[in-house]
Amino acid sequence: MKIITVKDELAGGKVAFEILSEKLAAGAKTLGLATGSTPLTLYQEIVNSDLDFSDVTSINLDEYVGLPAENEQSYVAFMRQHLFDAKPFKQNFLPDGLAQDLQVEVERYDAIIDSHPIDLQILGIGRNGHIGFNEPGTPFDMTTHVVDLAEDTIQANSRFFDSIDQVPKQAVSMGIASIMKSKTILLLAFGEQKADAVAKMVNGPVTEDLPASILQKHADVIVIADEAAASKL
Numbered sequence: 001m002k003i004i005t006v007k008d009e010l011a012g013g014k015v016a017f018e019i020l021s022e023k024l025a026a027g028a029k030t031l032g033l034a035t036g037s038t039p040l041t042l043y044q045e046i047v048n049s050d051l052d053f054s055d056v057t058s059i060n061l062d063e064y065v066g067l068p069a070e071n072e073q074s075y076v077a078f079m080r081q082h083l084f085d086a087k088p089f090k091q092n093f094l095p096d097g098l099a100q101d102l103q104v105e106v107e108r109y110d111a112i113i114d115s116h117p118i119d120l121q122i123l124g125i126g127r128n129g130h131i132g133f134n135e136p137g138t139p140f141d142m143t144t145h146v147v148d149l150a151e152d153t154i155q156a157n158s159r160f161f162d163s164i165d166q167v168p169k170q171a172v173s174m175g176i177a178s179i180m181k182s183k184t185i186l187l188l189a190f191g192e193q194k195a196d197a198v199a200k201m202v203n204g205p206v207t208e209d210l211p212a213s214i215l216q217k218h219a220d221v222i223v224i225a226d227e228a229a230a231s232k233l
């Protein structure tokens with residue numbers, strides 16, 4: 001793992017944007033994208049740039065079950081608001097959390113990932129070490145699946161909703177095995193709330209109890225952490 005420490009998330013977004021630009025210049029065609037507050041400074045850099053994404057495909061990590069696209073907390077709405085409306089891509093894939101049959105949806109999403117190998121996967125990290133919505137205890141060999149969200153994650157994400165009862169209890173998420181197939185992984189972590197998870201991811205044992213620890217086994221991972229998130233390294 002290559003660790004880059006930056007002053008704050010603004011600086012982190014700039015460094016992440018440089019790395020992404022280099023990958024695109026080198027021929028990357030498919031980006032794996034994340035939601036949450038962490039990638040926002042990167043997305044802002046992309047929006048402000050004159051880089052052309054009309055030949056780039058994106059595949060998002062996850063989506064809540066049961067939120068329509070009109071709900072601004074759905075990840076499809078989040079991506080449109082922060083990136084896709086301002087920067088047109090060739091195509092944008094997200095899991096459909098409203099699919100009638102979630103098992104069929106999971107298979108559809110795996111097929112999309114298989115036919116569009118991810119060149120660069122952007123990741124955030126949850127306070128409990130989750131990546132995507134792969135909560136502690138998720139087997140490392142899983143591909144896309146339906147997830148029951150951990151209490152800690154529901155609580156952390158409740159800041160975006162009017163009340164904790166409105167936070168969906170389930171999501172469809174790419175699995176760890178899908179994430180690990182990405183050629184390069186760029187994980188961003190900002191703020192002291194992430195310091196424990198970052199320290200365990202980098203220096204702890206590789207264990208399903210801390211999903212991000214699997215990244216120690218990937219050949220090309222870059223971590224960009226601000227000083228607070230890197231403070232326990």
Ligand code: GLP
Pocket residue numbers: 034035036037038039061062123124125126127131132133153157
């Ligand atoms: C959410 C998302 C993750 C994200 C994480 C951290 O639950 N599913 O993809 O990395 O939580 O969120 P934030 O960046 O807001 O701290």
